[in-house]
Each structure stands twice: as C-alpha cells, then as structure tokens.
Amino acid sequence: RLLDPSLATPSRLRELLLKIRTPQELLLSKETFAILIDLLRPQEAKVLATILGQADTHDYYQSLKEVRITSGSRKEKILFDFFELPIVQQENYTKLPATDVASGDYSLFPHQRRAIYEVRRLLQIEPKRVLLHMPTGAGKTRTAMNIISEHLRAHEPTIVVWLAYSEELCEQAISEFQKAWQYLGNREVTVHRYWGGYELNPEQLHDGFVVAGLAKTYSTLKKSLKFINTLGSRSSLVIIDEAHQAVAPTYKLVLDALVIPFPQTALLGLTATPGRTWSDISEDEKLADFFAHRKVTLQIPGYSNPIDFLVSEGYLARIHARSLLYQSGLALTPEDLKQIKEGFEVPEKVLRELAQDEQRNLRIIQEVETLVKSHRRIIVFAATVEHACLLAAVLQARGHIAAAVTGSTPAAERERIISAYRTCDPEPKILCNYGVLTTGFDAPCTSAVVIARPTMSLVLYSQMVGRAIRGVRVGGNAEAEVVTVVDTSLPGFRTLAEAFTNWEDVWSSTNDSKL
Numbered sequence: 001r002l003l004d005p006s007l008a009t010p011s012r013l014r015e016l017l018l019k020i021r022t023p024q025e026l027l028l029s030k031e032t033f034a035i036l037i038d039l040l041r042p043q044e045a046k047v048l049a050t051i052l053g054q055a056d057t058h059d060y061y062q063s064l065k066e067v068r069i070t071s072g073s074r075k076e077k078i079l080f081d082f083f084e085l086p087i088v089q090q091e092n093y094t095k096l097p098a099t100d101v102a103s104g105d106y107s108l109f110p111h112q113r114r115a116i117y118e119v120r121r122l123l124q125i126e127p128k129r130v131l132l133h134m135p136t137g138a139g140k141t142r143t144a145m146n147i148i149s150e151h152l153r154a155h156e157p158t159i160v161v162w163l164a165y166s167e168e169l170c171e172q173a174i175s176e177f178q179k180a181w182q183y184l185g186n187r188e189v190t191v192h193r194y195w196g197g198y199e200l201n202p203e204q205l206h207d208g209f210v211v212a213g214l215a216k217t218y219s220t221l222k223k224s225l226k227f228i229n230t231l232g233s234r235s236s237l238v239i240i241d242e243a244h245q246a247v248a249p250t251y252k253l254v255l256d257a258l259v260i261p262f263p264q265t266a267l268l269g270l271t272a273t274p275g276r277t278w279s280d281i282s283e284d285e286k287l288a289d290f291f292a293h294r295k296v297t298l299q300i301p302g303y304s305n306p307i308d309f310l311v312s313e314g315y316l317a318r319i320h321a322r323s324l325l326y327q328s329g330l331a332l333t334p335e336d337l338k339q340i341k342e343g344f345e346v347p348e349k350v351l352r353e354l355a356q357d358e359q360r361n362l363r364i365i366q367e368v369e370t371l372v373k374s375h376r377r378i379i380v381f382a383a384t385v386e387h388a389c390l391l392a393a394v395l396q397a398r399g400h401i402a403a404a405v406t407g408s409t410p411a412a413e414r415e416r417i418i419s420a421y422r423t424c425d426p427e428p429k430i431l432c433n434y435g436v437l438t439t440g441f442d443a444p445c446t447s448a449v450v451i452a453r454p455t456m457s458l459v460l461y462s463q464m465v466g467r468a469i470r471g472v473r474v475g476g477n478a479e480a481e482v483v484t485v486v487d488t489s490l491p492g493f494r495t496l497a498e499a500f501t502n503w504e505d506v507w508s509s510t511n512d513s514k515l
Helices: 012-020 024-027 030-036 042-051 060-065 074-082 110-123 142-153 167-182 214-223 225-233 251-261 281-290 306-312 334-343 348-354 357-374 385-397 411-422 460-467 497-501
Strands: 129-131 159-164 191-193 208-213 235-240 268-270 296-299 318-326 375-379 401-406 428-432 446-453 479-487
Touching: 024 030, 024 074, 030 060, 042 060, 042 074, 042 167, 110 129, 110 142, 110 268, 110 296, 129 142, 142 159, 142 167, 142 235, 142 268, 159 167, 159 214, 159 251, 167 191, 167 208, 208 214, 214 225, 214 251, 225 235, 225 251, 235 251, 318 357, 348 385, 357 375, 357 385, 357 446, 385 401, 385 428, 401 411, 411 428, 446 460
Parallel strands: 129 268, 129 296, 159 208, 159 235, 191 208, 235 268, 318 479, 375 428, 375 446, 401 428, 446 479
Antiparallel strands: none
C-alpha cells in the first residue's frame, strides 16, 4: 500500500491469492475452506450441505465446516463439481528402475572434492596450515563445511573454531554449519556464538563448533590470556574466513595465540583473493609466509585460468563488464596523490566529494534504470553511507523498489531489507549499500552490480564483482553485468580473471598445490 495503493485493492489481492494457491488447495485446506463456506449465499450453503449429506441441521454453514474432505474421495468430487473445478489427476505409478542414483543432500562438485583432499593432506603436515583459494561463487564455504564435518567425525570430542570479522559472516557460518551437519554429522554437537552481545565460557567447551567475531576475540585476548589459552587448548582446527586479513596485526595476534602454543591445532584460511593489496608485494609476502606458502587452488586441464572453467561449466555467470567513464573535475592535492600512492586507497574526503557530484549521481541513476529493464536484482556499491541512502531515495522516488543498507542500519531493519531482496520474485529490486555487502552476502538472483565506489584495492573490487557472478549450477544466472564507474582522474580497475591470478608469483613455491 505504501509503494502503490492500487496494489492493495480487493480485486488485486484476489488475483495474488490465486497465483499463490490453486482453487483446489484452498478448498482442501481446513482454514481457507471455512472462510469460503462463510462467503456462500444461504441457498448455496443449503444446496451444498444437502448434496454432501449434511442437511439435517438448521445451521448449514457450521454443518459444512464440520465435513471432512479427503483427497480422492467421493465428497471431494462432489465439492469440486459444485465449484466447477476439475480434479487434478495424480501421476500414474511407474515401475522403479533396476538401478538408481543416490545423491547427497550436501554434495560437492569434483573440483571441490579435489580441493578437500589436498587441504586434508596438507593439514596433516607441519606446520599444519594452508590457504584454500577459490573464486567467489565456487563454493568456498560449502567446501569448508565438508572439511569441518569430516574433521569433527574423525576427532571426537573436539572443538573447531571459525573466526570472521563481521556479524553477518559469523551468522552465515552458523547457518551453513547447521545445514551441513544435518546431513554429514554423526552425533549431536554444540554450536556456540561469540560476537556482539554473546558470551562464551571456554572452560565449558567440550565438543562442537565455535563461531567467533575477530573484534570480540581480540578484545577478550587483551583482557584475559587465560580465555584464549583455554580456547586454543581445546581446539584442533581453526578456520579464518576472508583470510587475506589474517596478517593484519590484531587478527594475526588472535591466530598466533590460538595456534602456535598448540602443535595439535591446524589452521585453514579461506579466501577468493589471496593477497592484501593491489601492488604492495611485501604485504602479500607476509600473507604467503603466514600460511607457509601452502595454497590450494584450482587448476583445470585445458584452462589457463580456473574462472574460465567455472564459467564454461556454469558454476559462475558469464560476465559482461563495461565502464561508465566520468570526468569529475576533482582537484587532487599533493597529499591526496601521496595517500593514494602509499596507502593504495582513495581518501575519504575524495569519496565524499564524488558522492555529492550531482551529474555523476544522475549518470549512476540512469545506468541503474537501464539495468532494471533486464535484471531482477541489482546491487549498487556507493562511495559513502550518505551516497547509498541518497541513491536509494532517488530510485524510490522514481518508482523503483530500492533500499539502502549500511553499517549504521539497525540490525533488525538490515535483516528485513536483505531478506526481502533475497527472494527471487520477478519484480526488480535494487540494494544500495556501503561497506556491508562485499563479503559473506549470498543472493544468487543478483545478476548486476554497479560499482560506484572507486578503490585501489583489488581485493575489495573482486569482492564487489563477486556478488553477481553465481552461475546456474549453483542457483545463479547464466549472464551477469558489471558496470564500473571509472572516474578518469582516479585509478581504474582490472578484470576478475586477472584478480584471481594477481598474487600467484608471491605464493610460488614447491608447497603450492594446484588441483
């Protein structure tokens, strides 16, 4: 009603109801059958009660509500004939074949199974740490959950710790583990949350899965070494999600405290981008050193790049990338240029200036309105929080279903907006965001992204592109469109395939495992 009052008229609601439920379903449901009976005229209720053998009463409506209609019965035929509805015939019985296929409800593709085999092999060799490098959309989380489930089955009792830096990633890990363990588990284990307002007593840990926020774990580490030592002593496997962050000082301190004092504990990193920067090789070497130059990645015979294979096989969407060139007229100061050169990131004041550029914003709005004609789900990566809200407001005013999600959006509201966006109904929806949907966000129906946030981070750019590239074999799309707003006075971007191989020289060693 808020979007369009004409959508909530009785006639439109009736149309909607009959798209959701068939007339036959409505009649066979006890609740809706009672409502339909109340809508009959008195003479109609009397006739229906008579032919159904319920006429010996003065209250035909109540009598009809007490009738039990079972599928395939004579009364079902009488009821459907009265409402002039056909009986939907059930499919004829067919003889079962001599051979059949037993499929797992949490199964993996061949390239994922090969990755698991190699990860398991390397985690058994000192120093028991490895990085699993798979492109966005190739199923890192699903692969990791198979590794965790196998580890829990082989080590009973034990604790597996999963570390992530955002609440969304933490909750996603909990949800995915519970789904995986339902099919792969061999016993009941305890699942623990430790981020935000959740608390954890490591003394009570015995057998299960702990998902911890890195910020909270670091804060606790500074206050209590006993906490981290107890957690580490009871764990046998630690997973760090988005592992390119692993050598940041705070995160590295947490990982070192959990793993180094305990030789039995293995460390697995997960990432789609095994480097921290675009061109600071010293930082990337630190990451490679941290994981002992052990990286499991995909190497497919006949393909120079795993992304090419994943696209051709339908695991990833085929990307149609184009640039939206814009001359902003930014007057970059020597300090701005120095920060871009040394910090590999665009200064915040430059981002704010871009966000306030009306002509640039009009170009973005026009681009989104073009995409809406051929895409059902579109994500716009804005330059600032205010920019995301502005774009969403303008798109709403233009008659589109658009919402903004930022770090300042209340958790309940953010969950509501994202849940509505994740549905795959045919009506186009646009999600404008800043800073919260680059990782851990799974909405396979997304088939277009507009990157209106300039960045020098190849990691960040790859993650933004990754929101739209799930292929048909994993519930996504055959085609995806990526529009990058290229401010000609600022650095541009590379392709996703280049991003996947950007750090290969840093990781080159005899320990690198390509499957």
